Amino acid sequence: MTITTLSSREFQQNANQAQKAARSGPVFITNRGKPTQVLLSIEEYQRITGQRRSIVAALSMPGLSDIEVEFPRSREVPRPADFS
Template identity: 85%
Template sequence: MTITTLSSREFQQNANQAQKAARNGPVFITNRGRPTQVLLSYEDYQRITGRRRNIVAALSMPGLASIEFEIPRSKDLPRPADLS
């Protein structure tokens, strides 16, 4: 992982460079020599925050209606109990 430091002026002038650098590690943005922001890749952000999609969010994603999904029947499933 590479840590990059850019002044706020450098960041404004070279946002594309900062985005590329964020692929390899965090980019610290400074204002008057003091760190004020950090630019991360989305993957790094998810890893750090531990946020994971829940089943509701995953199933509500656009385009899922066009995906065919069939759950195969298992012969190993228990049979219903005969209570007669």
């Protein structure tokens, strides 16, 4: 794991560099020499918090209502469920 530290100015000027660095480890962003934020990859954040995205959270993301999806109709006749 590589820890990267950037000033807030460096972060603003090189956001792409910070995103790339976050793939290898946390990126500490400082303001006047003091850490104020940490940039993590989503995988690392989920590992630390133990969170997994639920289908409800995924479907409630902003902007998804603008996407049109068409599902092909199945030609198969539905079968009753077997609960035995």
